[in-house]
Amino acid sequence: MPEEMATTSHAGVYATRVIERRELAKDVVLLRLDAPGLAEATRPGQYVMAIPPSGEAAATALAIYEAEGKRISLLFFIMGRRTQELSALGSGDCLSMLGPLGNGFDCSGDPRDAAIVAGGVGIASVLLCAQALLRARARVRLFYGARTRELVVDAQRFRDAGCDVIVTTDDGTLGMQGMVTDALALAPEPDMIFACGPTPMLRSVARIAADRRVRAQLALEETFGCGVGACWGCVVALAGDSMQAPNFPGAARGGSDIAYARICREGPVFWAHELRW
Amino acid sequence: MVRPSLAVRLGSLELAYPTLMGSGCYGSGAEYAPFADLSKVGAIVLKSVTRAPRLGNAMPRLVHTPAGMLNAIGLQNPGIDWYLERELHKYADRPCKIIGSVAGFSVDDYAFVCERLAARDEIAAVELNVSCPNVDREGATFGCDASLTASVVRAARATTTKPLIVKLSPNVTDITAVAREAEDAGADALGVINTVRGMAIDVERWKPRLANISGGLSGPAIRPIAVLAVYEVAQAVKIPIVGQGGIETVTDALEFFLAGAAAVSIGTANFTDPRIPQRIVEELETYLARRNVASLSEIVGKANVAFSTPHQYEGDEG
Ligand SMILES: Cc1cc2nc3c(=O)[nH]c(=O)nc-3n(C[C@H](O)[C@H](O)[C@H](O)COP(=O)(O)OP(=O)(O)OC[C@H]3O[C@@H](n4cnc5c(N)ncnc54)[C@H](O)[C@@H]3O)c2cc1C
Ligand SMILES: Cc1cc2nc3c(=O)[nH]c(=O)nc-3n(C[C@H](O)[C@H](O)[C@H](O)COP(=O)(O)O)c2cc1C
Ligand code: FES
Numbered sequence: 001m002p003e004e005m006a007t008t009s010h011a012g013v014y015a016t017r018v019i020e021r022r023e024l025a026k027d028v029v030l031l032r033l034d035a036p037g038l039a040e041a042t043r044p045g046q047y048v049m050a051i052p053p054s055g056e057a058a059a060t061a062l063a064i065y066e067a068e069g070k071r072i073s074l075l076f077f078i079m080g081r082r083t084q085e086l087s088a089l090g091s092g093d094c095l096s097m098l099g100p101l102g103n104g105f106d107c108s109g110d111p112r113d114a115a116i117v118a119g120g121v122g123i124a125s126v127l128l129c130a131q132a133l134l135r136a137r138a139r140v141r142l143f144y145g146a147r148t149r150e151l152v153v154d155a156q157r158f159r160d161a162g163c164d165v166i167v168t169t170d171d172g173t174l175g176m177q178g179m180v181t182d183a184l185a186l187a188p189e190p191d192m193i194f195a196c197g198p199t200p201m202l203r204s205v206a207r208i209a210a211d212r213r214v215r216a217q218l219a220l221e222e223t224f225g226c227g228v229g230a231c232w233g234c235v236v237a238l239a240g241d242s243m244q245a246p247n248f249p250g251a252a253r254g255g256s257d258i259a260y261a262r263i264c265r266e267g268p269v270f271w272a273h274e275l276r277w
Numbered sequence: 278m279v280r281p282s283l284a285v286r287l288g289s290l291e292l293a294y295p296t297l298m299g300s301g302c303y304g305s306g307a308e309y310a311p312f313a314d315l316s317k318v319g320a321i322v323l324k325s326v327t328r329a330p331r332l333g334n335a336m337p338r339l340v341h342t343p344a345g346m347l348n349a350i351g352l353q354n355p356g357i358d359w360y361l362e363r364e365l366h367k368y369a370d371r372p373c374k375i376i377g378s379v380a381g382f383s384v385d386d387y388a389f390v391c392e393r394l395a396a397r398d399e400i401a402a403v404e405l406n407v408s409c410p411n412v413d414r415e416g417a418t419f420g421c422d423a424s425l426t427a428s429v430v431r432a433a434r435a436t437t438t439k440p441l442i443v444k445l446s447p448n449v450t451d452i453t454a455v456a457r458e459a460e461d462a463g464a465d466a467l468g469v470i471n472t473v474r475g476m477a478i479d480v481e482r483w484k485p486r487l488a489n490i491s492g493g494l495s496g497p498a499i500r501p502i503a504v505l506a507v508y509e510v511a512q513a514v515k516i517p518i519v520g521q522g523g524i525e526t527v528t529d530a531l532e533f534f535l536a537g538a539a540a541v542s543i544g545t546a547n548f549t550d551p552r553i554p555q556r557i558v559e560e561l562e563t564y565l566a567r568r569n570v571a572s573l574s575e576i577v578g579k580a581n582v583a584f585s586t587p588h589q590y591e592g593d594e595g
Contacts, residue, residue: 011311013552051550055525058341058548080341098312098551225339225346226548228312230304232324232353233339260332260353265308 010041018093024153027078029087035072042067044128045269048099049227057082061224063125075124102268107132115190117143119197125219134162145180149173206272216272220263229265242274281565282572285540287517288440288465290402292319296554299544300378312551316372325380325406330356335488340477345496349489357390374401382412388432395437402440408471420446427458434463444468453513460514468519469510470503496545497523504532511537512583527560535580
């Protein structure tokens with residue numbers, strides 16, 4: 001098998017079935033799915049491309065929130081047409097998806113004291129990461145920011161798993177008022193940071209990590225086309241010598257040593273210090 | 278019941294299935310191999326390659342729009358030298374035909390890249406993506422000018438005997454004029470159509486949604502534009518047409534065949550569901566069998582009056 005194909009050897013098209021649909025808050029939906037094969041192959045930080053049952057729009061990138069036994073769950077905010085359509089699914093309905101996709105978080109470095117930073121829907125990408133770190137006996141602090149109290153969904157799930165949960169809300173209706181990165185900046189230094197959320201939050205996490213000389217892994221989000229590395233619609237600039245930089249010369253931007261990597265294929269998780277954004 | 282034949286010919290290029298995977302939408306095929314059976318695909322058209330490496334446009338490069346999407350990737354590619362040395366050999370074991378795609382910014386660019394690409398055994402045919410600005414003539418798009426298109430085709434034709442597919446831009450006043458020039462200049466087949474120019478604006482930030490401002494619209498939104506273009510081009514030329522633009526189902530594909538396309542290309546639909554190309558091929562077989570049609574070629578142009586009686590253009594209604 002050519003090397004380029006080997007990287008996605010577990011990936012495939014999976015026909016899953018909805019076992020449970022729960023509304024965690026207004027416009028926030030949790031779908032629990034029977035997904036044999038897919039569930040077992042999933043690593044923390046990976047995602048699926050969910051195929052809209054109507055066939056009338058591009059597939060949607062969604063993080064794999066939980067993966068246990070033969071089941072996975074997806075947690076998503078209703079943002080537009082495609083997530084609207086997915087939110088209409090109920091128990092027993094079929095949902096086909098491509099997955100598991102992307103490189104995921106590297107939880108192997110044996111961090112003793114990990115900080116996970118999640119903003120808004122970014123929470124969906126970090127539960128598996130938290131669980132893996134806890135299994136490796138790390139201390140895990142979750143810094144979880146949302147706009148308002150109602151949008152802090154499923155925090156108890158992380159507490160039950162064994163995380164220390166620090167909540168922030170923009171309006172102060174729950175936890176500390178302010179940005180989640182303010183809480184991170186004030187907290188004792190972790191030895192590794194894992195983060196997923198809106199781009200401004202991730203930039204801020206990257207700055208804090210640089211200031212404190214802590215390594216950080218960021219799960220990026222962008223508008224995807226194919227979601228599988230075929231269209232080059234989802235790139236981010238990396239240092240040219242990054243292990244994740246695609247090995248090709250189109251990389252050099254204006255003579256500087258920068259490479260555009262595909263968020264869907266080389267990512268979605270990147271080392272903060274290698275991003276040139 | 279005998280199985281209808283779906284095999285098609287584009288010049289000397291023989292394909293087992295009438296489906297091409299659109300340039301820029303299917304990578305090299307490896308990206309889709311886990312999700313689709315590449316042996317049920319006619320050919321994969323590779324991402325367009327240029328003479329020099331290109332980093333491509335800044336982000337955002339994509340916007341989802343009603344019934345389609347806008348893209349402005351900016352032809353990110355490693356350049357022809359690196360491509361030949363380090364990439365192309367990996368495609369040799371694909372179970373379908375591989376068509377190279379050439380983009381350029383001067384007539385000489387096209388000839389240079391086409392010659393090198395076509396010389397390789399992995400490449401069964403070459404598609405010319407003429408939807409690029411000509412740097413020698415103040416950025417006029419090659420494909421929007423019949424004589425410029427002809428120059429590109431002649432220059433490329435001189436470098437190879439392999440089949441040449443010229444992919445026409447719909448962003449023109451009269452696509453048939455460009456089609457005729459391309460045919461006269463030596464094209465073996467025509468791709469009809471490439472993406473339609475468009476833009477989207479973010480009303481919160483008062484800015485264009487694409488970093489490049491404008492982009493190419495693809496998907497079902499452009500299908501009626503594409504069907505008409507195929508219909509008209511089919512009346513203007515004798516060479517086969519690869520119909521494309523928003524094909525998602527067998528019905529969509531049939532519209533193109535009936536308008537006069539010999540084959541179809543599927544791009545954006547792969548982003549919806551990579552199983553679509555195989556589904557189309559299977560349902561096409563069923564459709565033909567149900568009508569006792571032995572070969573797909575028998576229905577090409579069947580809805581096009583020019584294929585039976587001389588056509589008289591009477592103007593659009595409404
Ligand atoms: C790797 C990855 C993992 C992800 N994981 C998750 C996850 O676990 N959960 C989750 O909820 N999301 C996740 N996302 C984001 C998710 O993919 C998108 O929210 C989803 O695709 C939105 O699709 P949609 O059709 O519903 O919305 P879209 O129609 O695409 O809209 C998305 C946003 O753009 C705005 N918008 C769209 N068009 C316009 C316009 N014309 N003018 C103004 N605003 C406009 C919408 O209002 C909305 O805010 C992930 C993304 C990636 C890349
Ligand atoms: C993301 C994207 C990238 C594309 N890149 C190229 C390209 O490099 N060269 C080219 O000739 N066409 C390119 N196209 C055009 C497609 O090959 C196809 O002709 C067009 O999208 C219409 O067909 P569709 O609606 O089935 O996608 C691209 C289209 C998309 C959506
Ligand atoms: S979305 Fe197509 S390459 Fe990433």
